[in-house]
Amino acid sequence: MITIKDKVRAFIVDNFLFGDTSYELADTASLIENDIIDSTAVVELVAFIEDNFGIAMVDSDIVPANLDSVDRISSFIKAKAEALAA
Amino acid sequence: MCGFGGYFGSIRDAEALLARMIAAIAHRGPDEQGKFVAPDAGLGHARLSVIGIGDGQQPMSDVSGNLTIAFNGEIFNYLELREGLMAKGRRFRTSSDTEVILHLYDEMGEDCLPLLNGDFAFAIWDNRRRRMVLARDRMGVRPLFYTNKDGVLYFASEIKALLKVPGISAEIDPIALDQIFTLWAPIAPRTAFRNIYELEPASVMIATQEEVTVKRYWHLDYPHRDAPPKLTNEDDAAEELQALLSDAVRLRMRADVPVGSYLSGGLDSSLVSALAAGMTPLQLQTFSVTFDSTEHDESAFQTEMASALGARHRTIACQAGDIAGVFPEVIRFAERPIIRTAPAPLYQLSGLVRQAGLKVVLTGEGADEVFAGYDIFREARVRRFCGRQPASRMRPKLFRRLYPYLPGLQQQSVEYLSAFFGAGNAALDDPLFSHRPRFKTTAAAKIFFSGDLRATLKGYDAAEDLVSRLPQAFSLWHPLHQAQFLETSFLLPGYILSSQGDRMAMAHGIEGRFPFLDPRLVEFAGRLPPEMKLKGLVEKHILRKAAKHLLPSAIRERTKQPYRAPEARSFVGAGELDYVRDALSEASIAAGGLFNAKAVANLHEKCRTQPASGFRDNAAFVGILSTQLWQKNFTGQEVSAARAA
Numbered sequence: 001m002i003t004i005k006d007k008v009r010a011f012i013v014d015n016f017l018f019g020d021t022s023y024e025l026a027d028t029a030s031l032i033e034n035d036i037i038d039s040t041a042v043v044e045l046v047a048f049i050e051d052n053f054g055i056a057m058v059d060s061d062i063v064p065a066n067l068d069s070v071d072r073i074s075s076f077i078k079a080k081a082e083a084l085a086a
Numbered sequence: 087m088c089g090f091g092g093y094f095g096s097i098r099d100a101e102a103l104l105a106r107m108i109a110a111i112a113h114r115g116p117d118e119q120g121k122f123v124a125p126d127a128g129l130g131h132a133r134l135s136v137i138g139i140g141d142g143q144q145p146m147s148d149v150s151g152n153l154t155i156a157f158n159g160e161i162f163n164y165l166e167l168r169e170g171l172m173a174k175g176r177r178f179r180t181s182s183d184t185e186v187i188l189h190l191y192d193e194m195g196e197d198c199l200p201l202l203n204g205d206f207a208f209a210i211w212d213n214r215r216r217r218m219v220l221a222r223d224r225m226g227v228r229p230l231f232y233t234n235k236d237g238v239l240y241f242a243s244e245i246k247a248l249l250k251v252p253g254i255s256a257e258i259d260p261i262a263l264d265q266i267f268t269l270w271a272p273i274a275p276r277t278a279f280r281n282i283y284e285l286e287p288a289s290v291m292i293a294t295q296e297e298v299t300v301k302r303y304w305h306l307d308y309p310h311r312d313a314p315p316k317l318t319n320e321d322d323a324a325e326e327l328q329a330l331l332s333d334a335v336r337l338r339m340r341a342d343v344p345v346g347s348y349l350s351g352g353l354d355s356s357l358v359s360a361l362a363a364g365m366t367p368l369q370l371q372t373f374s375v376t377f378d379s380t381e382h383d384e385s386a387f388q389t390e391m392a393s394a395l396g397a398r399h400r401t402i403a404c405q406a407g408d409i410a411g412v413f414p415e416v417i418r419f420a421e422r423p424i425i426r427t428a429p430a431p432l433y434q435l436s437g438l439v440r441q442a443g444l445k446v447v448l449t450g451e452g453a454d455e456v457f458a459g460y461d462i463f464r465e466a467r468v469r470r471f472c473g474r475q476p477a478s479r480m481r482p483k484l485f486r487r488l489y490p491y492l493p494g495l496q497q498q499s500v501e502y503l504s505a506f507f508g509a510g511n512a513a514l515d516d517p518l519f520s521h522r523p524r525f526k527t528t529a530a531a532k533i534f535f536s537g538d539l540r541a542t543l544k545g546y547d548a549a550e551d552l553v554s555r556l557p558q559a560f561s562l563w564h565p566l567h568q569a570q571f572l573e574t575s576f577l578l579p580g581y582i583l584s585s586q587g588d589r590m591a592m593a594h595g596i597e598g599r600f601p602f603l604d605p606r607l608v609e610f611a612g613r614l615p616p617e618m619k620l621k622g623l624v625e626k627h628i629l630r631k632a633a634k635h636l637l638p639s640a641i642r643e644r645t646k647q648p649y650r651a652p653e654a655r656s657f658v659g660a661g662e663l664d665y666v667r668d669a670l671s672e673a674s675i676a677a678g679g680l681f682n683a684k685a686v687a688n689l690h691e692k693c694r695t696q697p698a699s700g701f702r703d704n705a706a707f708v709g710i711l712s713t714q715l716w717q718k719n720f721t722g723q724e725v726s727a728a729r730a731a
Contacts, residue, residue: 018685032505035530040700063501
């Protein structure tokens with residue numbers, strides 16, 4: 001079964017690492033500090049989350065605390081999805 | 087302005103070799119060609135006649151025949167130097183600045199170099215002392231490259247002339263490539279070509295049969311950060327600045343042909359154009375590039391300024407597809423991979439000047455380095471400000487003020503602003519503090535390097551290499567002066583004056599002149615207190631003050647808009663040119679061996695489908711494409727392998 005984390009990771013590898021699977025991207029690695037995303041890429045990341053998980057992100061959601069690693073993004077999506085379902 | 091080539095040592099078929107070398111750079115000097123061959127030394131010259139049109143042929147020998155010079159550039163204070171020499175009894179046979187150098191060298195040897203106010207590179211064959219002397223101007227306006235082969239020193243204004251020497255071939259220097267993909271330019275004397283070097287700015291090389299020595303005759307310097315400023319009154323400083331700039335323009339109007347001016351619409355070129363318009367009895371001719379995209383276009387300001395000057399104004403439109411159309415030629419002339427397309431519109435612009443029948447233009451280049459105009463200076467100041475209170479939620483908002491022309495940044499949260507501009511903020515004593523985010527962001531494009539290239543580089547760190555070359559006094563300077571030094575001594579000659587400057591202008595036989603790089607002005611600006619240059623977040627404060635009565639307020643008071651051109655989107659989409667597809671195909675990338683073919687294919691596709699790419703993706707796209715074109719042009723590697731496959 002494809003998990004949220006798998007989808008997030010695949011998106012990051014395809015879009016920001018251009019399919020380079022040799023890059024060892026830890027789930028907790030900072031996307032900013034490791035130069036994986038820049039300010040333009042944040043917009044791409046937000047569009048990916050909204051388009052693929054049916055989540056509408058407000059400005060206060062778009063912060064590194066929610067989006068700066070595979071783990072953080074996955075947790076953020078899960079929490080949002082649970083809130084929507086509740 | 088011209089081009090030259092030559093050698094020192096024993097070779098065969100000297101005349102034929104010089105002819106081939108000069109033919110390779112004939113675009114630099116379409117008016118005349120000349121050769122000089124002596125035992126163990128030879129010089130060839132392609133001339134663009136600007137001063138002493140009838141009697142300035144080169145190579146030029148002195149009366150004794152012992153000194154022979156090949157010279158590229160202009161000595162702007164040649165009339166004053168000539169007068170001094172004549173007062174000492176020296177007689178001149180020509181009206182050229184070339185002969186002035188010969189006499190000065192005859193009197194003083196290489197000690198004459200600090201007297202020259204000019205943009206120059208030259209070679210003097212000193213037959214008496216059996217030595218070849220190569221020299222280059224202080225700021226690195228005019229180029230000079232060299233290499234050694236079988237004990238012979240070869241040199242030329244452009245590398246393509248050196249590639250005419252039997253046994254010398256083009257091979258990419260992987261360290262230089264890493265430097266370009268981090269710092270935007272190779273660190274001199276390294277060039278993109280393995281074993282081919284440039285003579286560094288402000289340097290002289292003396293080659294004898296026994297040894298080759300290189301020494302600097304001038305250093306860019308700043309006062310100790312704690313030293314009391316020598317200039318404290320802004321009004322006095324602005325007045326002195328205006329006088330110096332005015333004289334710098336006056337000297338650079340010296341020519342036996344009309345002198346035009348580039349007009350970007352910004353403060354610097356407007357100021358130069360305004361001063362020039364006041365000094366010429368003719369109607370000043372101005373030249374500008376316009377863009378389709380509003381984010382790059384400054385035509386409203388250009389038109390306003392040209393109208394205020396009563397100039398004859400010509401423009402060339404850089405439209406969708408134009409950059410891609412000229413890019414292979416841009417790389418052929420730049421002779422190196424580049425990570426930005428900005429040289430391409432300047433290539434178009436010099437073509438426009440040529441069509442108008444002019445050979446010489448003034449430009450405003452150099453003011454941003456000398457008077458602290460670039461965003462990077464303001465950014466570093468805000469980063470320091472943020473670094474002192476990392477928890478502040480207000481301070482990072484200043485980053486939005488720095489980049490009003492970047493809509494993506496305006497939308498970022500404080501947390502993201504803080505994170506994106508946070509690189510190195512904690513290390514306030516880092517010598518590269520000002521440039522660390524730029525270098526880090528650019529180096530992110532190295533994700534596309536192939537495994538083989540990474541293995542060759544063995545973890546090489548271009549930024550640390552740059553640090554190792556900084557002068558001892560660097561750490562004693564004010565942080566703004568440290569940042570200015572990095573821009574002025576490294577990026578200015580390494581990219582702005584070369585890839586965007588000399589090489590793009592000379593591709594069409596056009597000589598650019600840079601009043602802001604007059605050595606008197608550069609030294610004056612170095613002595614100014616930092617706050618006179620960057621006052622709060624207002625860049626070039628003292629220059630704006632000096633321009634008060636010369637420019638319309640709309641021009642004088644506008645925030646600097648950095649010169650940029652459309653990047654990856656210039657090359658992709660409908661109408662994509664065959665050479666782009668070929669150069670970036672998996673087969674071509676694999677054949678080149680420098681990049682990861684699959685990743686490049688994905689990047690290409692991403693740029694096609696998501697035109698609003700970020701800095702890293704744009705830099706990577708342009709850098710990879712230009713590297714592929716460089717390989718094809720200089721090594722003959724066929725990038726259209728995809729078609730054959």
